[in-house]
Amino acid sequence: MRSIRFVALAAVTGLVLAACGGGDDETGSGDDGGSGGEPVELSFQTLAWQTASVEANEAIVAAWNEANPDIQVELIQGDWNNVHDQLMTSFEGGTAPDVFHYESTVLQDFGDRGNVLDLAEYLSDEIRDDIRAGAWDTATFDEAVYGVPFLQESQVVFANRKLLEAAGVTLPTVDDPWTWDEFADVSAQLTTDGQFGAVVPLNAPANRILNLARNFGGDYFTDLTGEVQAVFDEADQEVPRRIHEMLYTDNSASPDGIGMSSADALPGFFAGQYAMLPGAIWLRQQIIEQAPDGFDWVTLPALEGESSAQGAVSQTLSVSAETEHPEEAVQFIEYFLNAENQVQLAAGDWLLPTSQEAAQSPELNDPATGWDVATATAENLEMAPFQQVKGFEEWKSRIANPAFQEYFSDQISLEDLGAKLVDEGNAVLERYQR
């Protein structure tokens, strides 16, 4: 009797478990090698998440699959918040997608680990010529090209047009942008009881500050590809000092921004608490979707320091080093990122395309949605120097973001900020140079 029950229990458990085994247990990169007339199968992991962008990804892949029966692409949906852990694990386990979407800041690390394919010998002249040279710089390390750059963001200023016009402020143009001084003056002019001239979201400020530091020639590091050292010279100090002055000397920037992400600042911006909101160009989509009816806003050009240069990283498509079909993977990438498709991808994510032809499209130059101003910033983008720094991510998360937050909270001085970025920062970076 006992044995019968035991067998029955084991059988039921086994059946239940067997019923659950619905997955594909292949562990390779998802192809059969394309031999024997079977189509080559490529897996492509995208990080698109906005509705229009997801739809664009699906449509492009579907069009490719229809036009290329011999090279079929399986679209896999990843997500930005966990992609790094997920990719690292799949690299270790040999299950990485053939083609994957990520950003240029990680490519050097992936390249050093041998996880990503050098595309230099595979890319056609057509795509090399179409994508801006400054964007290629973000994905090129020494001579190796570890990804094809396709989307970039730049920083602009969003303004409540009604408040600015009521104060008699003349709006800047792409040809005549505000300097940082002019921005601070206008911000002070717009500051009244219950209203700040600006709010600068500073929740995780390091990336933004370092990118904007290029306005004054600041790069925060020396000897980027050698024995890199963190520095904090006058050029590096300009942007944080100016924001700090707006916060605590002019009182024209709301201290609310210290704990806010850009999206967090939108309710106050819509309510008229803040007249201007410096932010990345993708924020336009959030404004359009969330702004109350009748809210009159405008995209103002990027601020100018000694120049309008901004550091930029890129979203990229890369090929796993373990793929068995590098040529086919690059063919797919070149199709995916042709000018026509880049228009759809850029429009879907409200970011700049790296394709020069795509940037000319009417859709990406529409003044009604600020695309004309956003697209004009493309010529100011240059490779963010920090992306070449080994250990930057740890420097940023452990040292820079907390130190900037302390400074912008007025808890430490500019000198203290510099000491943290340099002394504590170099102790972190030193470990990556052994």
Add this chain to the structure above:
Amino acid sequence: MNRSTPVATTLKYLALAGYLVFLAFPLFWLISTALKTPQEIALIEPTWIPNNITFDNFRAAFDEQPIVRSILNTLLVAGVSCLVTVVLSIPAAYVMARYRSVLSRMTLVWVLLSQIFPFILVIIPLFLLLRDLGLYDTYIGLIAVYVVWSMPFALWMLRSYVETIPIELEEAASMDGASKVRTLASVIAPLLAPGVVAAGLFAFVSAWNEFLFALVLIRDPELQTLSLTLVKFIGAEGVARLGPLAAASLVATIPSLIFFAFMQRRLTGGLLGGAVKS
């Protein structure tokens, strides 16, 4: 018999009401957000009740992500994990409670120690192991991980329950000629019902909410669980599409609420059953 004064009774009900509001607020806010327009979600002074109720968020959530399939996947994974955890834990907990030895004490210590390891520490070895076993990207692999992860706590919980059951009941069953297995099935198991339900709930909820293992161990979109689907409403720089996210989360909550309601009745029934027998 102590009689409560009207003031004490009022305070008691006020405290209970306050606690209820505290517990129910997240669900209320989820419902409210799911029914708001993006403009209303972005108001600086949030509204409790949506001014213009919209179901667009539900439409968007269902259009963009396979919510129903993810719920079914998660129900399957969590349900089987719960079942297997309980089935394996009952005899193991019984042995640990009734057969005291150095080995059982060491096992107990190891069970407790295993709970202090963070998930991230074991994820890569686990990934490699499952891949080599051919269980990567399968429900069986994921369920096996969930069972292993839930069992120590379930064991600990059930062991404590077994210890509260008088040994005399087993001796009486033995005197009546019942075997050990029969005693476990007919005498101990019914008395363990509250513990089994509590352990089962723990295993179910652990699997229902789990994210990291599912992220790393499941690649096939057809097999993805709910947590993997919900996170797709959050993009770069932590920007969330709150309306569709709230709508999807609300829908995702319903099956687990039903499961809890069902199991809670069993929990109460089990408690009463145990009381009568003791």
